[in-house]
Amino acid sequence: MKQAVLHAPLDLKVEDADVPALESGDVLLRVESALVCGTDVRIFEGRKKRNVTYPTVMGHEFSATVVDSAGVLPDGVSEGALVCVYPLLPCGECVACTRDHPNICRNRVAFGYQLAGGFSQYVRVPAAAVRAGNLVPVGTASPGAGALVEPLACAYNGQRLASAAGAPSMLVSGCGPLGLMHIRLARQLGVQRIAAVDPIEQRRAAAATSGAELTLAPGEDAARQVLDWTGGAGVDVLVMAVGRTDALHPYLGVLAPGARVSVFAGFSGEGTALEIPANDIHYNEWTVVGASSCRLDDFQQVAGLVRSGALQVDDLVGAQLPIDEAVGAIELAASGRDMRVGIAPWA
């Protein structure tokens, strides 16, 4: 089989390997769709090193068909079924795990990191992950939609932490695929009105079809327009769906009392300090929340929305390049010119 192996930053090779052998309780998956995350771009470029070991088969957003098992499959998972894979295996014992934040477990292992991930034709799911419930069926959803469950669940985690459900208004800053996922989820979660900011016109158009009623380009007048749009009340939830501080700072002046700021995107490099005046937080009772990956229950929740068709995301799947062009797929994802770019392992 073929797999894309990252040996060091910028050193990704597509190699032949044996189909993984199964040990007791393991499951073998045939990968159908593997997507390139912004995090994968940062790992490839060497801008993210945390939790990364070499060599590694990247890919933590994928869907796959169950083709073999060396034990009993979990309830609801059958051979031939399309599943998505919750990528994390938390330790269950560290401080994060015992404080109900298993998704930021410091000892976790994850597909695409310590465990071979989806940039491959086959993936072995170790027995521990099978037992933990990491295989989640997606019914008749498309392979691309199945693979999108992971990033959608990350957005869901962010919105849960920001208490977005039912909020009167939300501003999504950054309308790449993740920003668009936030908009669609927010509608599912009953956010009443959504605005979105992005410099690229095409992305603003996609934000509008995703459910944003106000879309605008960043600029001198943007914050005032957002404030006017809320009738002077201010924005209740601000989601930073792009890792740039200048995507947050202009909108601090138009947050409502009690607003939540979700620092959703990952940052790299210099200039990553957010500047929020302490008294603004104090007098306005704002909450600033992070968001990293997702919990298994977020993942199951979102898989249910995709499975039932309540959440339509097929149009968020961009070009799917053959695995031999894995580097090209990462570069295309990095360019920001497409929706969620992926790797078609069998093309």
Ligand SMILES: [Zn+2]
């Ligand atoms: Zn991701």
Ligand SMILES: [Zn+2]
């Ligand atoms: Zn842990």
